[in-house]
Amino acid sequence: MSIKAQLNWTSEMQFVGRPENGPGILLDNPEGRSGPSPMELILMGIAGCTAMDAISILKKKRSGFSGVKVDVTGDRADDHPKRYTDIHIDFIITGNDVKPADVARAIELSVTKYCSAIGSVNAKIQTSYRIVEP
Numbered sequence: 640m641s642i643k644a645q646l647n648w649t650s651e652m653q654f655v656g657r658p659e660n661g662p663g664i665l666l667d668n669p670e671g672r673s674g675p676s677p678m679e680l681i682l683m684g685i686a687g688c689t690a691m692d693a694i695s696i697l698k699k700k701r702s703g704f705s706g707v708k709v710d711v712t713g714d715r716a717d718d719h720p721k722r723y724t725d726i727h728i729d730f731i732i733t734g735n736d737v738k739p740a741d742v743a744r745a746i747e748l749s750v751t752k753y754c755s756a757i758g759s760v761n762a763k764i765q766t767s768y769r770i771v772e773p
Contacts, residue, residue: 678715681760682726686711688756689728692749693742700745703736723760 643659652668665674675683686709697704708731713723728750732742750757 678713678721678723681723681756682711682713684756685726685754685760686728688754689746689749690730692753693730693732693745696745696748697732697737697741700738700741702738702741703734704732705734707732726760 644656645659646654646656646666648654652671653673654666655663656666657663664680666677666680667674669676690707690709694704694707710729710731712727714725715721716724728746730742730746
């Protein structure tokens, strides 16, 4: 399965990113701050991926959760390509009759098995590029 996305430059370091059939999102660098940076988007993707997995699993367990918040922090290497060297995820799940063991298992399954974003940052990925004439 292939997933497509496109970036269009607007000015300075600002781009509008858009998935093939979805709404756009503004990307910027840390100086411009008009949108998240690409590295911040990676963290948000990981947080979103694990949260969606956890919600799906908890719903199947008929958990009484009513709120989910995910805080994610990434430490980066000092040298280029300044990749993430450590990512820490905090889950805050609230509601009635939320069993800590169910939450722990849902998160464990997401992080170790289901989350495509984590699987992608942990994998050796082949990349390629080409220059297309306008």
